[in-house]
Amino acid sequence: MPNHWRTWALDYGLYVVFALLLLILSQMSPYFFTVSNLLNIGSQVAMIAVVAIGMTMVILMGEIDLSVGSVAALAGAITAGLIHALPSEWPMGLWLAFSITTGMLIGIVAGLVNGLFVVWGGIPSFIVTLGALSIGRGLVLLYTGGRPIFGFGDAFGKISWGHLGPVPLPIVIMLSLYLLAWLFLCKTQLGRYIYAIGANKEAVELAGVNYRRIKIGIFALAGAFSGLAGIMLTARLDSAQPTAAVGWELDVIAAVVLGGASLYGGRGTVAKTLVGAFILQLISNGLNLLEVQAYWQQIAKGSIILAALLVERILRGRR
Amino acid sequence: MKTSDQIPSAPLAEIRGISKRFGGVVALDQVNLTIRPGEVIGLVGDNGAGKSTLIKILSGAYLPDQGEILFEGQSVQIRNPRSSKDLGIETVYQDLALVDTLDVPGNIFLGREIVKFGFGPLRVLDKSQMAREAENILQRLGISLESLQAEVGLLSGGQRQSVAISRAILTEPKLIILDEPTAALAVMEVGHVLELVHNLREHNIGLVFISHVLQEVFEVADRIVVLRKGRKVADLVKEEASIDLVVNYMVGKIEEKKTHA
Structure with a gap:
């Protein structure tokens, strides 16, 4: 097969597969x-897609994060527990914001711990x-005692069931995060370092860049995405299940x-x-339709x- | 530049009595070396003679146990790669330290990207400016590449070497160390790299050229320094040296003789 066909097929x-489907x-x-139906598909895919942003960055650095489901469930459960613990003197809206922020922070802390063990623990x-x-x-x-926490009222449910105009909020959240992530990876210095770390971290270090700090930061960011997706799931189901986000x-x-990202790092969008x-x-x-x-x-x-993956492997040749 | 051959200019770097031990092994033993601007020093020696140890001391990867380094007349301490770069010393490593998945400007500017503006840690790259400046540098060195947008992983060994050298001269350093720059190249490409080394000398930069191939060393070097078992055994002006003589020093057939340091 001529080389430019291969390149075209890889790019x-x-x-084409998407269009064919x-x-x-x-x-x-x-x-x-x-x-x-299309909006429904978009809403269903939103949570996995949000987590996949962080995972793409982690994989670009040549690392992996298997903890995303557990971290999402933990963030979702803690947010759920907090919402139920609404103190009488707090206004509902503020307490919701506090609960959601705490859930996200749980995700960030979990990612930070992952990153520290990987980078400093070696x-x-x-x-x-x-x-x-x-x-x-x-x-x-x-935290849940093995029992679901459920029933949070309409305000919280809006995260997954609300709309911006005709578009469901999960789709709005997903697309805006993808836009930001794309700008970050393609246009900024840090984004470039994420690719470079995955391709050759020694070169990055010799260039005088502290790649360890970047790695830890990206693990933390991936944790934030997991946390957010966990909260979206809790809102969607109006319940935090002890087995939420398994797998x-x-x-x-x-x-x-x-999407073509290389598990060896340095390649993917x-x-x-x-x-x-x-x-x-x-x-x-x-x-399902079938x-x-x-x-x-x-x-x-x-x-x-x-x-x-086999097709991609063949197209890439032995590289 | 021609005059620098006749009138010796002030030394750029002077290495005085540098020693380095690893456990019981003496890697460098009281080595002296003077590098002048616009001068190419061919550093040769068998495996384990101490070549890499010496350049790693200059590039900040190792600290010497003994001895002194003068840079532009000042006594300096090279503690890490950063302080070596800050002095104006750039090292082109044997494995090149390039990022295969980035394009040519991306590699030349790695770690010193030009940014348009930034919000805290988020700095927006000025890709077109970097592309223009990369083109300038390549042109200055007489390097022609088909496309700057190509991933450097797809370039040939010689082209990669050109990128690595361009990267080294970006900061306009005073001293460049080339560690086996031709080791991984096809025969065709070696000539290009040697030409590049010639061009660099025109810029009045001090150069240390390390190679196993003595023909190459004789082609580009003004002086040839031979290390053997951690000691400097010869420091010859090219005109008074021959390949046979250098080989004899390298393998120890001729013992050390006192030469001008």
Whole structure:
């Protein structure tokens, strides 16, 4: 295959697959291309997509974060618990803001701890965040006593059920964060260092840049995204489940990798991660429309991810 | 520049009696070396002769156990890579220390990006300015690359070396250390890099050129310094040296003789 075809396929293949999926799904079901179905897909994908922003940055640095689901659940549960503990002298709105901020801070602290263990502890992020996955889930179970916390009223639910004009708020949140992340990664010095750290951190260090601080900061930022997504999930379900967000890490990593980011670091974009997240959601949606049994859906999803990576591998050659 | 051959200018750097031990191993033993501006020093020696230790002391990776370094007549302490750079010493490492996934200007300006404006830690890159200045530097060095937007990972070894050298001269340093700049190159490309070294000398920069290939050293160096087992065993003006002579010093067939330091 000529070289420029390969390059083209690597650069745009993902969008072609996305377009094909839209085409196939619209042929399969008359309901697919309705505004309400598309907005619904957008709202469903928003949480995974938000977490995937942080994951993209972590993977760009050549690291991984397996703790995102547990951190999301912890942030969601603590926010939920706080909302229920509304002190009588506080106005509702202010207390909600405080609860949500605290939930996000929990995410940031968790990410910070991950980053410190990876950078100063010198432990591979795979192991650190595997530990954090387990500890985080344990904390969620302890905090909730294994029982869901539910019922928060309409104001909090707006995070996931409100609209800005015709557009559901989760979609607004997701798209604005993607825009900011894109500007950050493509236009700023720090964004450039994130790529450079993943590709050759020794070169970054010899250039006089303190890459350790950047790494810790990005783990913390990824924690913030997980925290936010956990709060969105709690608002969407009007309940913080002890088993909320179990397995998110797999969906999120799948979205990032499907978007073409290299697990070795230094290569990938948030725009493609977003497309990756949508493709996964569309596959679920399509299989639902086809009334495929849930067990088969899992098998299909996994196979598609493996096939996509194999194709990419072949296109890239041995590099 | 021509006059610098006849009238010795004031030394740029003087290394006096530098020693370095690693445990029981003496890596450098009382080494003296003088580097003048516009002069290329070919530093040669067998593996383990102390070449890398010496340049790592100059680039701030190691601290010497003994001895003194004078830079432009002042006694200096080179404690880390930053303080070496601050003095005006740039090192082009053997593995080049390039970021393969960044483009050419991205690599040349790594760590010293030009920014348009910033909000706290968020600084917005001025990519077009960096591209223009990168082009200028490449032109000044007589380097032509097809596209500056190419990822440097896709460039040839010689082109990568050019980028690494451009990166080194960005800050207009006074001394450049080239550690085996031709080691990973195709034969065709070696000539380009040697030409580049010639061009650098025209800028009145002091150069230390390390190589295993004596032909190359003879092609670019004004003086040839031979290290053997951590000692300086010869310091020869190129005209009075020959490859055979240098090899004999390197392998110890001729013992150390006192030469001008």
